[in-house]
Amino acid sequence: MLNRLAVLVVLQMATAAAAQPAPGDLRTRQPRSLKELIVPPTDRKPLERAARADQSAVLSLMLSGDGRSAPRLSTLRLVDSAAPKVFARSGGDWEVRLIGAETVTYRISNPVTDVEVENPPGSRTPFSQVRQTGDVPFDLIVPLSRNGRALGVRRVDIVDLTTGRTVISTPVRGAR
Numbered sequence: 001m002l003n004r005l006a007v008l009v010v011l012q013m014a015t016a017a018a019a020q021p022a023p024g025d026l027r028t029r030q031p032r033s034l035k036e037l038i039v040p041p042t043d044r045k046p047l048e049r050a051a052r053a054d055q056s057a058v059l060s061l062m063l064s065g066d067g068r069s070a071p072r073l074s075t076l077r078l079v080d081s082a083a084p085k086v087f088a089r090s091g092g093d094w095e096v097r098l099i100g101a102e103t104v105t106y107r108i109s110n111p112v113t114d115v116e117v118e119n120p121p122g123s124r125t126p127f128s129q130v131r132q133t134g135d136v137p138f139d140l141i142v143p144l145s146r147n148g149r150a151l152g153v154r155r156v157d158i159v160d161l162t163t164g165r166t167v168i169s170t171p172v173r174g175a176r
Helices: 002-019 034-038
Strands: 056-064 072-079 094-099 103-108 115-118 127-130 135-143 155-160 166-171
Touching (some): 072 166, 094 135
Antiparallel strands (some): 056 072, 056 135, 094 103, 094 155, 115 127, 155 166
């Protein structure tokens, strides 16, 4: 019985020694992180980052509060960023139309007329709507992707739904 036990111990030691990596093997180094401790480096696949399709256009507009001049586009910049979540919006009197492989729309409020001020204490309503006068700068961030997929936008139109007029129509060059 003692001989069998001795043979088992010797066999275990021999198999453990055979399982040890060679001195130059990468598996002999100490793990530097918990992940290396759990998953040996030889079994790990390199991490790959998914290519993001999120891109937005920033339209810097100059609007006229008194209607004396036509709205104009100051600058249009393309930025790599997470797209704002605007497609669920259903309110507003301006419609932003993204025209490309498909046409996608969403609504926003007219930035000239959608301004409220706080009423004095004791008023029947807490806020009053006011109309701006003079030049009104307005930056609009337009998503060029939806659900991580590029929309192929070639042009952005903003249409005033109350008058039916096109506020701005601008090509978008360089979008994915």
